[in-house]
Every structure is written in structure tokens, then in C-alpha cells.
Amino acid sequence: MEQLTxxxxxxxxxxxxxxxxxxTSDGVVVIDTPQLPTRAVAMRELAESHGPIRYVINTExxxxxxxxxxxxxxxxxVVHHQGVYDNFMLASPDLDxxxxxxxxxxxxxxxxxxxxxxxxxxxxxxxxxxxxxxGDLTLRVGGHTFELLHTPGHTPGQVAVHVPDExxxxxGDxxxxxxQTWLMTSDVxxxxxxxxxxxxxxxxxLVPGHGPVTTTRYLATQRAVLIEWVNAVAEAIxxxxxxxxxxxxxxxxxxxxxxxxxxxxxxxxxxxxxxSLYNKLVDGLAxxxx
Numbered sequence: 001m002e003q004l005t006x007x008x009x010x011x012x013x014x015x016x017x018x019x020x021x022x023x024t025s026d027g028v029v030v031i032d033t034p035q036l037p038t039r040a041v042a043m044r045e046l047a048e049s050h051g052p053i054r055y056v057i058n059t060e061x062x063x064x065x066x067x068x069x070x071x072x073x074x075x076x077x078v079v080h081h082q083g084v085y086d087n088f089m090l091a092s093p094d095l096d097x098x099x100x101x102x103x104x105x106x107x108x109x110x111x112x113x114x115x116x117x118x119x120x121x122x123x124x125x126x127x128x129x130x131x132x133x134x135g136d137l138t139l140r141v142g143g144h145t146f147e148l149l150h151t152p153g154h155t156p157g158q159v160a161v162h163v164p165d166e167x168x169x170x171x172g173d174x175x176x177x178x179x180q181t182w183l184m185t186s187d188v189x190x191x192x193x194x195x196x197x198x199x200x201x202x203x204x205x206l207v208p209g210h211g212p213v214t215t216t217r218y219l220a221t222q223r224a225v226l227i228e229w230v231n232a233v234a235e236a237i238x239x240x241x242x243x244x245x246x247x248x249x250x251x252x253x254x255x256x257x258x259x260x261x262x263x264x265x266x267x268x269x270x271x272x273x274x275x276s277l278y279n280k281l282v283d284g285l286a287x288x289x290x
Contacts, residue, residue, distance in 0.1 A: 001046065002213065004205050005166050007144075009046075010213065014039055015108045015261030016064035017209050020170055021047045022163055024142030027054035030076065031161050031170045031207075033068025035101060037112030040068035044075055054141050055079050057148065058129070059172025059209065060155045061087040063097035069127035070117065079131040079139070081150060083157020088128050094184065094272065098122065108261050151198065153191025154182075154209075160198055168205040171198055175222050177211030179259040180252075180266065181229075183273040188226050195219050195226075210259040228252070233277040243278050250274045 001009040001020075010020035016035035021028050021043070028047045033056065034040040047053055053076035058066050061084040069078060080088075089097050098119055105112050131137075139146040147162040154173040161170040173182070174194050198206070199219045206214050229252065236246040251270045258266050 001043070004168060004207075004213065008163070008166050008168050008205070010170075010207050011039075011043070012212055013260065015104055015259075016067075017059075017062075017172070018170075018207055018211075018213075019043055019068065020207055021050075021053075022144065022146075022166060022168075023050040024054075024144040026142030027052045027076075029054055029139070029141055029144075029146055030056045030072065032057070032059055032065045032172070032209075033072055035064045035067045036104060036109035037068075037071060037115045038109050039112075040071035041115070043068075044072055048075070052076070055139060055146075056127075057146070057159075057161055058084050059161065059170065060084060060158050061090075062155065062173070063089065063101050065172065065209070066126075067097070067101045070122060070125075071115075073125070073127050077131055078127055078129040079133070079137070079148070080129040081148075081157035081159050082132050082134045083152070083155065084159075085129055085132045085157070087155070087157065089123070089126055104261065149197065151194035152187065153189075153194045154186055156187075158194065160194075162201055162203070164202075166205075167203045168207060169198060169201050169203045169216075170207045171209060173209030174198060175206065175208035175211075175214070175218065176225075176256075176259070177206075177208040177214045177218055179211040179256050180269050181222070181225050181256075181273075182269055183226075183229060184276045186276070188230050188277075191226055192223060195223050225252075225255075229273060230277060230281075233274055234281055237278065237281055243275065243282075246278050247271050247274045 001011045007023045019034045020031045058080040137148040149160045151160045
């Protein structure tokens with residue numbers, strides 16, 4: 001794992017999110033868990049080599065941030081926002097999260113097949129939170145403070161984990177660094193407000209949900225991506241394009257690659273981003289953003 005400070009570790013080279021942990025004088029705090037089984041087990045072992053795991057925090061409910069909780073059973077208290085708890089591993093018309101986790105095994109973690117649970121076993125105890133909160137939450141572990149900031153937009157229960165003692169913030173998918181942004185379940189106006197909130201933090205490191213570690217300077221780029229998507233779809237509607245025409249013509253595939261291991265999802269991302277924004281704009285759930 002990449003070591004950002006003497007106490008902060010993250011992994012940006014896996015399929016899935018950027019799982020991380022912070023060591024303190026009284027144990028370890030894990031922020032998101034690896035989707036791939038063998039990497040989840042390895043990360044747990046590494047974290048526990050620094051001391052007992054006190055908390056496992058999930059920044060959102062998408063499968064790549066939570067599936068690895070299964071391999072952290074008995075390792076600390078799991079904490080997440082009510083919005084994460086309510087949507088934890090729930091299937092949608094577009095995605096079965098368990099199947100999505102399973103499909104990564106042959107290509108990205110074949111050695112994990114032996115420890116990958118069947119569906120019934122997994123859902124008996126996926127290791128959801130026992131501490132569930134609304135709004136913000138502050139945890140103190142050893143000499144460290146962990147500020148869990150509700151930053152909705154990408155998902156309703158999104159949180160950023162600010163560790164002022166280390167001058168670092170873990171934003172989850174509020175930031176996609178140098179890779180494609182997934183907008184399907186988003187509320188862009190909330191997302192923009194959350195970016196502004198993160199921008200007000202005094203940190204040296206910003207650990208995004210996907211892509212390389214960056215700084216708060218990248219927040220302007222993420223903001224521009226959101227605005228470009230919304231305004232491109234709004235312009236398509238103003239031109240009288242149908243939903244199908246908008247999906248076909250509005251495309252930002254050339255802007256960034258898809259994050260590791262999911263290049264085959266490029267068309268899906270472009271299609272679903274355009275479709276979801278079209279529906280929200282037409283239904284009056286959002287307005288063009290300037």
C-alpha cells in the first residue's frame with residue numbers, strides 16, 4: 001500500500017475503490033474495504049500488524065466500497081451513514097451488486113475463488129454497521145480525530161473522512177481522480193455543495209474514491225466534469241433531442257479512462273450517465289447548471 005504519512009496508508013492500484021487505513025496510538029481505523037477477497041484478507045492482515053482494528057468506516061453503499069466488509073468480521077466496529085445502511089448491497093434494475101462482485105473474481109482475483117462466499121452465505125451476515133448515524137459524526141481513537149462529514153451527491157449516504165491530525169481527507173466517490181465519473185445515482189446539486197465543503201478543509205492529501213491521490217486543487221476539475229455533463233444533456237434537451245438521441249450523442253469517453261479493471265464499462269458509464277441526467281432534467285428534479 002502507498003504510505004502518505006507515517007500513519008496513513010492507501011491502495012490505488014486495485015479494481016474497485018481506494019481502500020485505506022490510519023494507524024493511531026490505540027489501534028487502526030479502516031476506511032472502505034477491498035472488493036477483491038484476497039486483497040481484503042491481505043489488507044486486514046497488514047492493518048492488524050499495526051494494532052487492533054477499532055473501526056471500519058464505509059464512505060458509501062456501492063459494492064466496491066463495502067463488499068470487503070465480509071472479510072473484516074470481528075475486526076472493529078463497522079460505522080456508516082444511514083444512507084449506506086439503508087442501501088447496503090441492494091440490487092437495482094441496472095446492477096446486482098453480488099453478481100458484480102462475483103464477476104471480478106476470474107479476471108482480477110482468481111485466487112479469491114476459494115474464499116468467495118455463495119449468495120446465501122454472504123447475505124446472512126455481510127458485516128453491516130452496528131454504528132449508524134445521520135448528519136456528521138466525530139470519532140476519537142488514540143490521539144486522532146476522525147470527522148465523518150456527510151457529503152451527499154454521488155450517493156445519499158456519502159461521507160468524507162477528514163483526519164486533521166494527518167492533514168488528509170478520504171472523499172470516497174465524491175472525487176474520481178483522472179478517471180471516469182459515475183453519475184447514475186447522483187444528485188449533482190448536492191454533489192457540487194459537497195465539493196465546496198471538502199474544498200474548505202485544510203489538508204495536504206486528498207484520497208479519492210478512484211484514481212491517484214491528489215490535493216484539493218483537483219476539486220475544481222471534478223466540479224467542471226459534473227457541470228459539463230449536466231449542461232451537455234440540458235443543451236441536448238433544449239435542441240429537442242430525444243432521450244435516445246441524447247444517449248447516442250452526449251459522450252465524454254475521450255476525457256478519461258475508466259478506473260482499473262473496468263475498461264469494458266465505458267459504454268455503460270456514458271449511456272447511463274446521459275440517461276439518468278436526461279430523466280432528472282426532464283422530470284424537473286434538476287436544472288441546468290451554469
